[in-house]
Amino acid sequence: MRAIVVQEFGPISSHKIEQRPDPAPGAREVLIDNHAVGLNFPDALMLQGKYQKRPDRPFVPGRDCAGTVLATGPGTSRCQVGDRVVAQVFTGAFGERVIAPENRCFPLPEGVAFADAAAMITPFNTAWAAVDDRAAVKAGDTVMVTGASGGVGAAAVQLCRARGARVLAAVSSAEKGELALRNGADVLIDTNAADLATLKERLREQVAKATGIAEGKGCDAVLDTVGGDLFEAGLRVLRFAGRMVIIGFASGVIPAPRANYLLYNNLSVLGSPLDIRFDKVFGEVERGVSAWLSLLAAGKLNSNIAASYDFGDFAAAFDQITERKVAGKVVLRFNR
Numbered sequence: 477m478r479a480i481v482v483q484e485f486g487p488i489s490s491h492k493i494e495q496r497p498d499p500a501p502g503a504r505e506v507l508i509d510n511h512a513v514g515l516n517f518p519d520a521l522m523l524q525g526k527y528q529k530r531p532d533r534p535f536v537p538g539r540d541c542a543g544t545v546l547a548t549g550p551g552t553s554r555c556q557v558g559d560r561v562v563a564q565v566f567t568g569a570f571g572e573r574v575i576a577p578e579n580r581c582f583p584l585p586e587g588v589a590f591a592d593a594a595a596m597i598t599p600f601n602t603a604w605a606a607v608d609d610r611a612a613v614k615a616g617d618t619v620m621v622t623g624a625s626g627g628v629g630a631a632a633v634q635l636c637r638a639r640g641a642r643v644l645a646a647v648s649s650a651e652k653g654e655l656a657l658r659n660g661a662d663v664l665i666d667t668n669a670a671d672l673a674t675l676k677e678r679l680r681e682q683v684a685k686a687t688g689i690a691e692g693k694g695c696d697a698v699l700d701t702v703g704g705d706l707f708e709a710g711l712r713v714l715r716f717a718g719r720m721v722i723i724g725f726a727s728g729v730i731p732a733p734r735a736n737y738l739l740y741n742n743l744s745v746l747g748s749p750l751d752i753r754f755d756k757v758f759g760e761v762e763r764g765v766s767a768w769l770s771l772l773a774a775g776k777l778n779s780n781i782a783a784s785y786d787f788g789d790f791a792a793a794f795d796q797i798t799e800r801k802v803a804g805k806v807v808l809r810f811n812r
């Protein structure tokens with residue numbers, strides 16, 4: 477099989493596609509004939525050795541893929557040969573054949589395309605944890621999503637809308653705003669500001685206008701993928717008993733909120749990790765995947781695929797992400 481192999485960490489263009497023997501599934505693992513790969517920002521970090529975990533070299537990177545089950549290992553019970561599945565693995569998705577633990581594989585409903593599922597699994601699993609579990613968003617809630625045109629942000633916008641919430645999409649440009657609106661956002665919040673004090677004031681004004689609540693504390697929840705100043709300013713638009721959900725730090729800045737502000741304003745701050753959920757609350761992960769795949773099959777969600785590249789052109793595909801050229805998701809296809 478062909479696979480992208482990291483012999484040593486380095487620039488994305490330094491990695492090559494190599495011929496490798498097909499891997500064999502071990503206990504409770506499946507072998508997938510890969511049809512589509514979804515690219516995520518952390519994949520780019522992984523190839524360069526900048527991700528928080530650095531696997532032993534050589535290895536095949538990649539986390540999101542979709543295809544058909546070719547073989548199953550001993551003790552497998554959730555997947556059968558021939559099943560169409562989407563998988564979220566830690567490494568190995570950037571190959572024509574992928575080994576996945578069976579609890580990282582999920583059956584695809586009829587009619588759902590491999591590329592859509594591969595593009596959605598990490599963003600939608602992450603957003604599902606934040607929307608359903610941590611923020612417990614319900615119909616009628618007002619929710620602000622930061623980084624609302626990013627992979628996870630756009631997924632959160634869609635999932636909030638699907639359950640009847642009013643969604644305020646915080647974005648930095650008109651182009652990104654368009655993507656958020658296409659995903660169902662009700663109102664755009666402009667995040668451009670010269671400093672933190674101005675950002676706090678501008679966010680409060682815009683949220684007050686959007687929610688009609690004069691003192692500017694109108695959101696039931698803020699789902700934050702950006703961190704830094706946006707997190708700090710986001711706390712200021714929460715109502716009494718509002719929930720701030722920490723999803724990520726795309727800005728590169730980890731905020732440190734003042735505990736007295738949380739106390740005086742009766743606020744909750746909730747972490748929303750994804751990976752640990754596979755170990756701790758697998759039933760919840762499974763319920764979430766099944767829910768968003770059903771919404772997708774019913775035509776109520778979209779994958780936001782903006783660019784599709786041949787597997788051999790992976791370096792150009794990654795450029796779209798690392799150069800911040802693309803609004804939406806990038807996928808690799810195998811042309812078969």
Ligand SMILES: NC(=O)c1ccc[n+]([C@@H]2O[C@H](COP(=O)([O-])OP(=O)(O)OC[C@H]3O[C@@H](n4cnc5c(N)ncnc54)[C@H](OP(=O)(O)O)[C@@H]3O)[C@@H](O)[C@H]2O)c1
Nearest residue numbers: 602623626627628647648701723724725726727748749750
């Ligand atoms: N909790 C988890 O388990 C989990 C899982 C997956 C990802 N994450 C994290 O969630 C965050 C978002 O991931 P994603 O895949 O949605 O990323 P993405 O597609 O690259 O989107 C990130 C968004 O953040 C905004 N942003 C603000 N400052 C930025 C900066 N300095 N550099 C890049 N983007 C910036 C951008 O929108 P604007 O320009 O409009 O602000 C961008 O659209 C990342 O920190 C990621 O590591 C967490």
